[in-house]
Amino acid sequence: MATDLNRILKFDRSQLSTFSRDIKERFKDKDWSTIGLTTAIFIFLVSFAVLVRILFAYYYREAFTVDSDPIVWNRNVDFFPNGAIFAGFADFRYYYKIWVDGWYNQGWYPFLDWHEAIDGDALDLYSYPPIFLYFLVLIWRPGMNDLWLALPMIIADAACAGMVYLIIKKIFKDEKNTFLAFIGGFVMALSPINIIYDGVFWLNPGPVTLFTLISFYFLLNRKWRQTFFWLALATMTKQNALFFTYPLFFIMLGEKVREKGTKRGSFESIMNALFFVLVCLFISIPWIFITPIFYGAHMLFPGQMLRLDSNIKDPDFNHTVQFSWSLKEIGVNQAFLDFIAYTSNSMLLMIVSASVIAVPLLWRSFKVKLDNSEIFEVLAVYTIITHIFMPRGVYKFYSAYYMPIIIVALIGSLGYYGKHWLTKSTFLTIGISLFFAFSFWHLIIPREFTPLILFLASVVIAFLAGIRGTFKHLEKRYQFNLKW
8 A cells, every 4th residue: 555655656746747847848948038028018018108198188188178177187178179170079978987887886787778768868878798897897986086997998008009019020020020010019109099089088999909909919820719719808898899700700711721621620610700609698697698688789789770771871970970971071973972872871881891801811811822911901901991881980089999900001011121121111111101191180180081081091001912912922923032
């Protein structure tokens, strides 16, 4: 018996020694200097972005306030400072603050029956998935000023600067191009649209944008389970992220079918899609069991019911702007306008456009023609097009969701050219100039033209992607390098 016990103890010690040795070897294999530098840059970018947003928020509440509350952070802001048409919305004041007060002080249940809504009471109009509510109640407690309620959203938006850095670093891989990644993250930290709508007006895109970017980071590593896990978190923060399941599934399906054959590749792809659904259902607990019908209705609100007509909705001050309305404003041909309005109201325009962009990804990923830069070029165009062609239209502040994807797409396109630092710097300057020119134009343009300027941005990104793709094809075909 003693002999057996000694044998077992020796075996256990041997196993423990082997496990410890494996752990040490794994740690030794890591490039800790690179990991340390990457971590330091990430923390710097996020901290800098938070600081910029808080400083702007404080200054704005002193210079462009609509009341004189002695606590600066509790002041309400002017959405048209000095005549600039920022066209912000008072969602923070009229919805978010009331929701968290209801959560802590009134025993509020967020997913009520729409038919029992009382004169548009904010407590009856919660229209987001559960995770956004969890962000709102994360830090704030009764008696705190408004900054504590906004802080999780501010930090989430600021963290997108760090994620842009990590994504661009992953795209280019070569450590010599780390400066491209840093510049991309720095530009995101200073993104005017994000500073105004997320950092000053304290609107909602920050959390969903962060989760979406984390999903894209795992996409670059082709870790599909993690990709769809984080995309599920994004979808359960705000419904916009659901759009990305379409192109990401085709990229995954093409690669898995190539690597593992049609049956196994299709099976694994479907299982990852089901995993996405299961994560969404799990996050919906307990609400989906308490009031399943009302919960589903809140997820669909405030969308627009499909219509088979060519009517164009007049965008009142607090309404979205349809793409067809923008075309009407510039006086396009009536027959063409009716066609756009009809296909937009019926969702046909959005579905067809999304399919034209997303479906070819299946073939390109299968044929190993899809590089990481192209993925973001396509996703940037895709997210803009699917949003501006939605039947309900867009708000100006929706654009905060597109900005990091646009930055990655621009730097991915223009960072391809040249081997010399001067050449790369020149192209990088062009990309940054395009980004800031678009951002400031977007902020000051009348909101009726928002869909048009976004459409123009998608055309520019597609054009740059086409040029890069042509040079890449020629470089591969004729075996030359862009050394200039």
